[in-house]
Amino acid sequence: MKQDISDIVQKALERLNAKWGVALPDIEVEIPRDEAMGDIATTVAMRLATLCKKPPRIIAEEIIAEIKNNILPPSSSLEKGERDIFDKIAIAGPGFINFKFTQKYFHKGLQSLLEEEHSSLRADIGKGAKIQVEFVSANPTGPLHIGHGRGAAVGSALCNILKAAGYDVQKEFYINDAGLQVKLLGRSVYARYQQLLGNEVPFPEDGYKGDYVEDIAHDIHTREGSRYLNTPFEECGEALTDYSYKMMLAHIGDDLKDFGVVFDNWQSERALHEQGKVESAIHTLRSKGLIYEKDGAVWFSATRFEDDKDRVVRKKDGEYTYFASDICYHKDKLDRGFDTIIDIWGADHHGYIPRIRSVLEAFDLPKEKFRVILIQMVSLLRHGVPVQMSKRAGAFITLREVIDEVGPDITKFIFLTRKADSHLEFDIDVAKEQSAENPVFYVQYAFARISSLFRQAEEKGVSDQGSGIRGEALAPLKENEEILLIKKLLQYPMVFEGAALACEPHRITYYLQELAGVFHAYYYKHRIISDDKGLTLARLGLCRGVKIVLDEGLKILGVSAPERM
RNA sequence: GCGCCUGUAGCUCAGUUGGAUAGAGCAACUGCCUUCUAAGCAGUGGGCCAGGGGUUCGAAUCCCUUCAGGCGCGCCA
Known part of the structure; x- marks a missing residue:
């Protein structure tokens, strides 16, 4: 419908432009607010008004005359041509051109829908361009919560859209399996394991307190018995940490699967380190003179670009920061040949955008290829009362619980009834009890x-x-x-x-x-x-x-x- | 303090990238089951688009400013 109008108007404009000689604007087509005004409308006459230095309604008249006399098939017969496609073409308001189609046109439109089915509903906007969408990417230190669920629903739906729009899409989950947080999970599990066996070691400050930590400890005990009892963390910590986060990762994967979201690729942060890619990315920046040492740490000169602070890439203790892997990760994604990379983040990470954009600039990578979609917070309600969520304290409602209680279809649909970047109130009881509504x-x-x-x-x-x-x-x-x-x-x-x-x-x-x-x-x-x-x-x-x-x-x-x- | 986001009907939110007289769902009120699924349909009421200024043919949409709320501003991830 839109295409038909665009084509017809475009042809008319090209003919008329022999006389006007202006740079033709894009033809914008829209659905009129009021059904009575027509089926579809274009604002192009108003856009041309300043270019041609003529009143928009006069231009609209010229366009209409051109369409009726020279464009419409099958002949130059105005009456006949108009009857086939249009019931009426009229000027309205400040210079809208309103088109009203014939029933015959609609019948033909329905007919092609029935013949071509789904293929007629898709488009080739992407033309096979490679696009990667990274979403969820939750730390494997605890179960997915409802905010992750929103990210999963939006990311997955977006990928479906992009695929249908002719892009070559890859869905990626970035695993933060390096760094302090997974170590802290390991320490938490270690403490619970020792406590389970009667060895009352202190629980780490800021450790993960959720029940799942004990579950993992139990699990390790049933599988491996008491072999780690009284073993210092320094000796068994790595094994426990690895086991724990992999377990969490498996749970995350299961939750996502039951939510109907599957990924094409799971990229490990650790792997980037192990392959030496992080080091080499920093090295490249260093050779560009964008790396310096200060206070025993290694810094990236982000302020040379659009960030407001320089950022540490290697800490005093010699460990790389999360940002260091992210420098590498984003470079790596573009090196993998994607024309566009989309990151879907929680809105609380918005301050991170200038940092990553600076990185891309530093590598002379086009930052237009990098796009971020921010997902706003979900406020979870029960009976209209907010449920407080705190991950560290372990008091939160998981995506799993919501899926089990409300069901994946309703949950997804509610997540998708709002713009990603606007707050969402999710009342479990409304979603569930009033399910008929x-x-x-x-x-x-x-x-x-x-x-x-x-x-x-x-x-x-x-x-x-x-x-x-x-x-x-x-x-x-x-x-x-x-x-x-x-x-x-x-x-x-x-x-x-x-x-x-x-x-x-x-x-x-x-x-x-x-x-x-x-x-x-x-x-x-x-x-x-x-x-x-x-x-x-x-x-x-x-x-x-x-x-x-x-x-x-x-x-x-x-x-x-x-x-x- | 600086930066980002949000502010539209009683509530939760859309608003076709600057278009015509501002929209939906809940909630409220009226009607409609002997007819293909009433998880449905028809209708009524409800608005200073947070306030103020500007940009132009035209602003809920863009710019400036004030107010209110949220979130960031780690050698955490």
Whole structure:
């Protein structure tokens, strides 16, 4: 729909520009707010006004005349051409050009949806460009919490969108398996293990206090018995630490899997060190004169770029910082040949962005290739009361608990009903108890209703398959609600494109709710299966179109599309 | 103190990258099940888009400023 208008207007503009001789602006096309104004509109005349130094309405008139006289197929006959595609082309307001399509146009649009199915809903924006999205990347020092869940839902949906938009997408989880935090987990497990066996060693200050730490200790005891009892941490710490974080990592992987999120690659931070990549990246910076020593530590001159402070890469104790691995990691990602790398972070890490951008600049890597999506905090509520979350104290609600209690579909859908960068209130009881009022069911119910229709049609021996919804078969669709519904279906590609370009999955969520709404209204008002076979087939065709688009959208969100409810 | 984000209906949030008379879902109130799933439909009420200034044909959207809230500003990750 958008493409058709863009093409037609583009042709008209190119012809007219022989006379104007200006730099043509992009043709922006939008859905008018009010249905009555038209099906689609362009603002290009207003944009041209300053360029051509003419009033926008005059320009709009010229464009319309050009379209009617010289562009529209199949002949120069204005009446005929207009009848095939447009009911009306009109100027409105300050210079909008509003297009109103014919029923025939909508029938054809539905027909190509039915013929091409999902492929007609995707686009080739990416043209095979390699893009990598890194998300979740939770420290393997504890279970995933609800904030990670939001990141997982958004990241996964975004990847689905980008794939459908023709990008070659890789989903990556970065494992922070180096550094102090995993060591602290090891110490915590060590202490619990000793305590379990009656050796009351002190629990580390700021250690991880969650029950899962004891679980790991128990697990080690059942597998390996008491062999580490009274062994100093210096001797067995490494083994315990390794075991512990790998265990956590396995749990994280399981949680994600049950949430319906899978990764293509798990990149270990340790591996970067072991392969000498961290050292070599720092070395490269040093050779560029961007590394210096001060106070016994090694620093990166980030202030030469856009950061407001220089940053330590190697601590006084000789250990590399997390930032050092991150320097290496981001360079490495681009070295791996990705055209774009997207990092999805918790919004509390926003201060980190200038640092990484500085790094890319330091390596002469184009920083436009690096994009960050920030995920705002989730406030978890129970009965409208905030649940306080503190990881260190061990008092928090895990993603696992939420999935078990509320279910993955509802959880994901709620995460995806808001822009990533805006706060989200997640009330477990509202999500669960009022599940009938939950928007996810509204959308799924539309899908289930249609599925039910097809089952019944089949029982009555009516099938839209085989008999073929082609050519004139869709002509009986004449009701307002039917045209409205087709129009909604044909808007999907516009919404999808917008979601892909802006990296905003929530647009799909909103669209699906609207589509379901239009469908429910239609379903209530008009009977699909009737004695009129031609009409029944046409309406089933329309329903199949809705089903295809609902299916596509739900797949992108990672939410199931049930045949029955 | 500096930086980033947020402020839209009673509540939770959208708002097509600057477009037309500001939108949805809850909540409230009215109706609709002998008809393909009422997890549904139809309708009513509800707004100084935090306040103020600016930019232009046009601002919830961009710039400046004030106020309010959140988050950062480690040789943690």
